[in-house]
Amino acid sequence: MNYPISRLVQVFLCILLLPTVAYTQHVEWDEIAPGIWKGIVGVPEEFDLLVASGATLRLEGLKKMEKSDFPFNTEEIAASVEGGKTFLRFPLAIQEQIYGFGLQFKTVHQRGQILQLHVDHYGGRDDGRTHAPVPFYVSSNGYGVFVNSARYIDVYAGSAVRKNSKNAPRALDRNTDKNWTSRPYSDAVEMLIPAPGIEVYVFAGPTPLDAVRRFNLFNGGGPIPPRWGLGFTQRVHKLYTAEEVLQEASDFEEKGYPLDFIGLEPGWQSKSYPNTFVWDAGRFPKPKEFIRELKEKGVRINLWINPYPSPESPIYKPILPYTSSHTVWAGVVPDFTLDTAQRVFWGHFEKEHLDIGVSGYKIDEVDGFDRYLWPDVAQFPSGISAEQMRQTYGLLVQRQSDSLYRKRNERTYGLVRASNAGATSFPYVIYNDYYNHEDFITALINSGFSGLLWTPEARASQTGEEWLRRMQTVVFSPMAMVNAWSSGTKPWSFEEVAEEVRQLALLRMRMMPYWYSEFAKYHFEGTPPFRAMDLEEGFHTGGEQRSTLADDEVDLEVNPYAEAVKKEVKDQYMAGEYLLIAPIFTGQTSRQVILPLGNWYDFYTGLYVGNGEVITIVPELGLTPVFVKDGGVIPMMEPRLHAPAKGESVNLEIRHYGEKPAVYQLYDDDGESFDYELGHYSWREIRVEYQKNGELKGSISKAEKGKPNSVGNVVWRFMTVKNYGEN
Ligand code: GAL
Numbered sequence: 251m252n253y254p255i256s257r258l259v260q261v262f263l264c265i266l267l268l269p270t271v272a273y274t275q276h277v278e279w280d281e282i283a284p285g286i287w288k289g290i291v292g293v294p295e296e297f298d299l300l301v302a303s304g305a306t307l308r309l310e311g312l313k314k315m316e317k318s319d320f321p322f323n324t325e326e327i328a329a330s331v332e333g334g335k336t337f338l339r340f341p342l343a344i345q346e347q348i349y350g351f352g353l354q355f356k357t358v359h360q361r362g363q364i365l366q367l368h369v370d371h372y373g374g375r376d377d378g379r380t381h382a383p384v385p386f387y388v389s390s391n392g393y394g395v396f397v398n399s400a401r402y403i404d405v406y407a408g409s410a411v412r413k414n415s416k417n418a419p420r421a422l423d424r425n426t427d428k429n430w431t432s433r434p435y436s437d438a439v440e441m442l443i444p445a446p447g448i449e450v451y452v453f454a455g456p457t458p459l460d461a462v463r464r465f466n467l468f469n470g471g472g473p474i475p476p477r478w479g480l481g482f483t484q485r486v487h488k489l490y491t492a493e494e495v496l497q498e499a500s501d502f503e504e505k506g507y508p509l510d511f512i513g514l515e516p517g518w519q520s521k522s523y524p525n526t527f528v529w530d531a532g533r534f535p536k537p538k539e540f541i542r543e544l545k546e547k548g549v550r551i552n553l554w555i556n557p558y559p560s561p562e563s564p565i566y567k568p569i570l571p572y573t574s575s576h577t578v579w580a581g582v583v584p585d586f587t588l589d590t591a592q593r594v595f596w597g598h599f600e601k602e603h604l605d606i607g608v609s610g611y612k613i614d615e616v617d618g619f620d621r622y623l624w625p626d627v628a629q630f631p632s633g634i635s636a637e638q639m640r641q642t643y644g645l646l647v648q649r650q651s652d653s654l655y656r657k658r659n660e661r662t663y664g665l666v667r668a669s670n671a672g673a674t675s676f677p678y679v680i681y682n683d684y685y686n687h688e689d690f691i692t693a694l695i696n697s698g699f700s701g702l703l704w705t706p707e708a709r710a711s712q713t714g715e716e717w718l719r720r721m722q723t724v725v726f727s728p729m730a731m732v733n734a735w736s737s738g739t740k741p742w743s744f745e746e747v748a749e750e751v752r753q754l755a756l757l758r759m760r761m762m763p764y765w766y767s768e769f770a771k772y773h774f775e776g777t778p779p780f781r782a783m784d785l786e787e788g789f790h791t792g793g794e795q796r797s798t799l800a801d802d803e804v805d806l807e808v809n810p811y812a813e814a815v816k817k818e819v820k821d822q823y824m825a826g827e828y829l830l831i832a833p834i835f836t837g838q839t840s841r842q843v844i845l846p847l848g849n850w851y852d853f854y855t856g857l858y859v860g861n862g863e864v865i866t867i868v869p870e871l872g873l874t875p876v877f878v879k880d881g882g883v884i885p886m887m888e889p890r891l892h893a894p895a896k897g898e899s900v901n902l903e904i905r906h907y908g909e910k911p912a913v914y915q916l917y918d919d920d921g922e923s924f925d926y927e928l929g930h931y932s933w934r935e936i937r938v939e940y941q942k943n944g945e946l947k948g949s950i951s952k953a954e955k956g957k958p959n960s961v962g963n964v965v966w967r968f969m970t971v972k973n974y975g976e977n
Contacts, residue, residue, distance in 0.1 A: 276324070277324070277329050279452065281320075283309060284312045284313055284315060284318075285316075285453060285454035286453055289327075289329075289452070290450075291330075291336055291448050292445075292446050293447040294447040294448050295446075297400060297634050298398045298448075299385075299398050299641070299671045300449075300672050302400060302587075302672065303469070303642075303645040303670070304672075307468055307470070308467040308468075308471040308773075308774075311774055312464065312468070315467075318454035321392065321452065321454055322340070323341075326340075335442060335443065337440070338442075338450065340395055340438060340439045341438055342389075342438055342439060344417065346361070348361050348388065348389050348408065349388050349696075350384065350386050350700050351363075351365055351378070351383065351384060351385070351407070352367065352380055352386075352670075352700045353380045353383070353696055353704065355690075355692055355693050356689055357820075358784065358819065360408075362436075363409065364404075365405040366378040366379065366403070366405070367385050367402060369670065370620070371618040371682060371683065372684050373619070374684070379618070381617045381644075381682055382644070382700065382702050384669075384700035385398075385403050385405075385441075387439065388699055390790070391455075392455025392457050392461060393453060394452070394461035394462065394464065394465050395452055395453070396450065396452075396465060396671060397443060398451065399443045400638040400641040401443050403441055403443050405441050406438075406439065409433070410436055410438070411434050411435070412438070415436070416437060417435060451468070453468070457787070462698070462699060462776070462781075462785065463775060463776035463777055465700075465701060465776070469672055469673070470674055470675030471675055471773040472675065472778070472779070473675055473678075473769070473772075474661070474769050474770055474919075474926065475661065475677055476893075477762065477893040477894055477895075478550060478663075478892070479511075479677070479729070480730075480758075481508055481509070481758070481893040482510055482755050483509070483510060483513060483552070483730065483731045484498065484502070484513070484731075484732050484741070485552075485554075485732065486498055486738075487515070487735060488516050488517040489517040491534070492534045492536070492537075496543060498740075499544055499549045501740070505742055506891070507742065508758070508889075508891045509891065509892070511549060511551065511552050512551060512552070513551075513553075513554060513735075514552070515554045515735035517533060518530060518534055518553060523581075524563070524578070524579050524581025525556065525560055526559075527555065527559065527564075527599070528602070529602075538606040541607040549892070550607075550609035552608070552665075553603060553611055553612070554611075554614060555611055555612070556613070557595070557616065558579060558582060560581050561580070565594050565595060565598045566582065568594045569582065569584055569594045569595060572591035572631055574624050574628045574636070577624075578622055578623060579622060585631050585634070585639075586646040587632045587634050587646065588631065596651065600654055604654055604655070609660075609662060610664035611651055612666075612681075613644075613647045613664065613665065613667065614665075614667050624639070624640075626640070643668060644669045645669065645670050645673055645676075647666065648669065652676055652678075656924060659924050660922065660923065661677065661924065664678050665678060665679055665680070665705070666680060667680065671700070679728050681705050687716075687720055687833075690704075690723070691723060691823065692820040694723075694780055695780075695781070698781030698782055699778075699781075699785075703728040703729070703780075704727070704780075705727050705730075705731050706727050708732050708733070708739075709733045709737055710736075710737035713744070713836070715747070715836055715871070717743070717744045717751070718747040718751060718871065719833070719834055719835055719836050721741070722834065723831075723874070725757060727780065728780060730758045747871075750871065753872065754872075754874070756889040757889075759890050760886045760888070760903075762894075763885040763900075763916065764884050764885050764886065765826070766917060767915065768825075768826035777827075779825065781823065781824050782824070783819045783844065783846070786846050787846065788847030788848050788862065790815050791847060811844065811863050814864050819844060821833060822844065827879075827882070828878050828879045828882030828883070828884065829882070829884075830846075830850065830876070830878075831874065831875070832875040832877070840866055840867060840869075841869075843864070843867055843875065843877065845860045845864075845877065847861065848861060848879060849861050849909070850877045851879075851880070851907045851969065852877060852878075853876035853877060854876070856969025858970070878908070879907070880908030880909060881906075881912040881938075882907040883904060883905065883913075883914035883938060885903075885904050885905075885914070885916055885936065888900065893921070894921065895921070895922070896920045897920070898960065899959065900961070902962070902964045903967055904936060904965070905966075905967045906948065906971075908970050908971075911939045912936070912937070913935060913936070914935075915936075916961075917931065917933055918931065918932050918933075918960055919931035919932070925958075931958065932957040932958070934951050935950070936948065936949070936950050937949050937950075945973045946968045946971050948964075
């Protein structure tokens with residue numbers, strides 16, 4: 251595509267159309283898929299988030315969802331193009347809360363926030379500059395809105411007040427009126443997009459989780475990682491040699507810690523920052539043999555990169571004409587929208603890495619900071635602006651590296667530091683350099699609103715307690731990772747908690763059948779495997795007194811629940827269909843947990859813990875507090891050190907919690923290839939029912955003929971209802 255010429259046409263069109271589109275107040279909404287509407291304002295740019303990501307609808311999943319009406323009164327949506335910029339306004343109702351806008355670290359409730367969505371390394375403030383500033387929000391009233399633009403978008407998320415607002419705040423006297431507030435009530439989300447037009451999409455519910463599901467399916471559904479991707483991963487010190495890496499793999503094995511892949515940091519290359527992308531002959535004299543030897547130990551290799559070739563890289567010269575005007579650490583910046591740049595760059599990776607068995611990448615520094623990334627004045631040969639490139643570079647590298655693996659019919663699972671809307675289907679998990687444990691959990695919660703995956707990686711710790719607390723959340727996240735690139739920390743480095751950490755890592759492995767099925771639901775149904783309590787049914791309505799008392803009458807002594815659910819809840823989250831995780835942070839000896847309506851049970855004992863209330867728990871040091879919904883089914887396997895390989899079968903222990911009978915869909919496929927896209931997968935139905943004698947009995951549907959089957963023997967454990975003679 252020749253961007254400069256099409257640009258000219260666009261500008262011309264804009265000049266022609268401007269007088270007519272300015273002050274437009276009405277947007278036409280076209281239902282493009284069940285419960286998803288597209289509106290066009292002005293003249294959208296050719297290059298946007300969906301073009302960059304290439305996201306395609308997962309229509310089958312959407313068709314299975316309930317039909318739903320357009321969630322707004324169309325008259326209340328306002329849009330216009332003025333001075334080459336697009337203005338948008340969507341209404342908000344009193345009491346409505348909104349969530350999303352990507353990977354925020356401190357806030358879950360976005361109403362009242364002012365953000366400039368701008369891809370950047372997170373700098374400690376939720377101002378929109380973050381690794382994945384996704385222009386999508388979801389409402390507690392059960393709908394979502396997505397602006398498909400690769401520009402820096404200003405968002406007033408319920409913080410700007412129009413004089414003609416239906417619910418305009420009254421002028422109050424600050425001198426005397428205690429109701430005066432510096433943040434008056436706003437009834438709209440308003441956005442300013444520096445582009446002469448945009449595509450905007452509206453997603454129906456009816457619940458907020460349904461709106462998130464539709465958004466995810468619209469973007470292709472979540473990835474199904476290879477099974478090994480859900481195992482344990484250690485990133486080793488940046489200057490490790492092949493010998494040291496092999497020794498590390500042996501240490502894991504000997505000490506009984508699981509390990510599925512090892513990440514090599516910048517020192518695998520002859521030079522880094524800028525990078526040669528060539529193996530260092532001293533540290534890795536025989537990369538092919540090294541990778542083979544490691545694979546024989548059941549361990550794969552993931553390579554760190556940032557995508558800026560050094561003048562000493564063999565790809566420097568051929569890629570030079572296809573790079574930006576500015577450099578990053580004296581490396582060049584490939585224009586990844588151009589075919590030739592893609593061919594030169596990824597072609598080298600294919601030959602030098604994939605062909606010798608590299609299983610994935612960690613793609614670093616595609617986000618910021620400004621002080622080293624290309625500036626907004628940079629120019630790219632395609633004519634795509636530096637700003638658009640900044641907003642989409644993470645998408646481009648995810649898409650292009652994933653496609654290398656797709657071509658080989660091999661799944662990958664890697665890491666990336668920048669992303670945006672359209673990335674839902676990419677097998678990449680976001681991480682960063684910031685290191686606040688509490689905020690890492692908020693990020694994990696927020697990732698689930700925006701079609702993203704996040705890892706609260708453990709890097710180093712002051713104390714054994716901190717190490718253990720961090721590891722406790724690592725194992726309940728999309729990627730169970732220690733990133734020791736600088737610290738050299740091992741899972742067993744803190745002797746006093748080494749055994750607890752080992753047990754946690756083994757628990758991660760035991761739960762693999764559950765994690766795998768929950769990721770398959772992300773793929774086929776759009777349900778995020780890790781998500782906020784706000785998306786959980788019964789969360790906002792629990793607490794017995796809530797329905798009978800007005801807000802100001804609630805006695806918090808009697809019912810702290812009512813207050814608790816109104817506050818931001820950013821220290822507990824849902825993992826898969828049934829589990830509620832309540833992390834403990836260093837120094838805490840007890841904590842409160844807000845349980846949604848319905849009976850909840852302790853994961854370890856099966857004992858009843860509460861229903862629609864706030865409980866206080868005093869956890870043991872070694873255990874992450876985890877609670878299971880009534881009727882919860884958790885399929886587990888034996889504690890192994892490596893994920894099951896293609897064709898291997900594993901024995902299952904299927905646990906049932908609570909008193910309700912249950913039905914659970916267990917997903918199965920070969921665990922490594924894309925054959926599932928051709929129908930080579932199965933859902934096995936697990937049922938737990940009461941028999942005439944009052945005992946529970948479990949059953950699992952037969953494996954389908956000709957479909958992959960990894961299930962060996964099955965034993966049942968009824969964690970709450972004790973059956974006579976239970977095995
Ligand atoms: C950082 C990255 C770290 C580590 C390091 C290596 O930018 O966030 O995880 O990979 O680079 O230089």
